[in-house]
Amino acid sequence: MTSVPCDTDSTNDQALVVPRAEHCISRKQIDENTLKVLYRLRRHGYQAYLVGGGVRDLLLGRQPKDFDVATDATPEQVKGLFRNCFLVGRRFRLAHIRFAGNYLVEVATFRRQPRPEELPADTDEHFFFTENVFGSPREDAFRRDFSINGLFYNIEDFSVIDHVGGLQDLADRRLRVIGDPLVRFTEDPVRMLRALEFTARLGFNLDESVRQAIYLRAPLIAEAATARIREELMELFRHKVAAPVLRDAQSLGLLPHLLGGFEGEVETFELLEQIDRRTDSGRPIEEHLALAALFLERYRHACQAQEIQTIGDAIRIANHLLVPHCGYFRISNAIRHQARELLVGFFRLARGRGRRGEGRFLRHPFASASVELFSLWSEASGREQELAADWRQAIEGIADPSAKKKQGEATRRRPRRRRKSRRPPVDKKA
Structure with missing residues (x-):
């Protein structure tokens, strides 16, 4: 099986399409609410793909914790199809479709990188603008972070579509950034921490270009929003990979910038390994x-x-x-x-x-x-x-x-004897 290179300038614009007979994903593995969303979008003439980590995990034989959907329908069009849909996000507009049991399916519209001439004159508006330029499935795939997260499952013919070489990287158990790692980490420094998290969670090898880019761009993570860093750190503990990820972060010079000068000791990482084992046993981490x-x-x-x-x-x-x-x-x-x-x-x-x-x-x-x-x-x-x-x-x-009862019984004092009265006996005859 061959895959296309991860280069947005590649002249090869043909994706690798793997038919149903040649991959292991079955609709039985996908949540029924997610299938409802996919099928309704298709019935109304829109493209609808299962995307991201859900496709990756299914191909690896793992059960995804949730499923995400990508479509060419705009957020407003998605809302028009689902009464239980709520639009969220000012910077990055998404559709959240809620079902019974507090189950949520996140639906995103395909995005693309805008052309320079499309950018607003005010540079302060560039970031918001670039997050909401809609595009094609291929353009959307190249905007994603890692090749293994850029795979699509097409509900129309049950095929797997690979624009970015993710299938080959899954086979090689390698984590690789889509595009230039130095550029992608500059765009979003939190991707450096996520790269280390995915390698630890999946047991993958970190591509050498990614490793070098983390070392060079490590100081940038101090500029990331503290709320995001805090949540990403807790995700490490929830996924039972805090010890290996933070150990790798320290070896690559990322940890001091991540935690404000923090330097972990050998004993710290050994304790974190015990914490990870505790979480893996089913104990929730707080x-x-x-x-x-x-x-x-x-x-x-x-x-x-x-x-x-x-x-x-x-x-x-x-x-x-x-x-x-x-x-x-x-x-x-x-x-x-x-x-x-x-x-x-x-x-x-x-x-x-x-x-x-x-x-x-x-x-x-x-x-x-x-x-x-x-x-x-x-x-x-x-x-x-x-x-x-x-x-x-x-x-x-x-x-x-x-x-406690046994301990109390063992230490209980003997009852005091009742003292005899010293009063003279009463003469009943008197």
């Missing part, structure tokens, strides 16, 4: 746990260097680390407080058993989560494993009512 894991080694070293002994000083150091990060990424005080509680709880646990106030601490709402973080760190580092087991046993005893 932002305060991710924050605490990122800053735990720096917190430990700071407490040791300053020979911290009091809880007040432990709280001060936690705030010193977390406040700048949370302020930069606009993370709420509630999440910052929860991350701080985990770090301070770790400090308490690391001091060992038998401290004053231990029973009160074990009944604290964050005691169980702190013990879990301490256990994850112990497994990752190979240190304090007996202490971690001891703390787990202690917290289980607090949480298990039957254990």
Whole structure:
């Protein structure tokens, strides 16, 4: 099977079309609501393709988490076909079609890069304008980020259409940028982080041109919107690839620009691996746990260097680390407080058993989560494993009512004997 080169200037304008008999995608694998959208668009004379990650995952034998649709119908025309459609986005106009069960199908109109003479005179309007110039399926494919995300599934004849060489890259298990990586990363620096995420999630190799471009364009990611970076970071944790992606980001010089000068230590990445395994086991990841894991080694070293002994000083150091990060990424005080509680709880646990106030601490709402973080760190580092087991046993005893009952019965005092009255006996005859 041959594919066309990923070059918008290529004279070969013929896409590779793979008929139904030669690929593994079946309509049975596609959500029925997505099929309804595809078929209704086709019945009304519009082109309708399944696009992006859904096609990629189906070809890899993976179950997509959602499906996206691309069409030549404008957002307003899509809205006219579906009563349950809502148009979203001022910069990039999309149609969201909602179904029962809070299921959403996103429909985008084919876009293209505008020609220089089409751009508005006001340069401030260029970005908004370029995001909403409609085009052909081929032009839309070349606007996408990676070749493996530029594949289309045609609902009309069930074929797979490849304009950008994505099928060959899937076969080679290679991640490649559509177009010049230096240009594409300059357009959107967040693509650098997404490139590392896809290689980790899919087990692909990063194309050498992409690797070099990340190294050269790494400082640009500091200019990306903090809300996007924050969400992309949490996606790494949700997809159980935080450890390999952030480790690669550090080796390529991306991590310090991504997290405002942050430099991860070996122990940090080992702890993140444990966090990824925890998420992979079915435990949901929350932002305060991710924050605490990122800053735990720096917190430990700071407490040791300053020979911290009091809880007040432990709280001060936690705030010193977390406040700048949370302020930069606009993370709420509630999440910052929860991350701080985990770090301070770790400090308490690391001091060992038998401290004053231990029973009160074990009944604290964050005691169980702190013990879990301490256990994850112990497994990752190979240190304090007996202490971690001891703390787990202690917290289980607090949480298990039957254990508390047994403990109470063992320590219950004997009932006092009733003292005999010293009053003189009453003379009943009198």
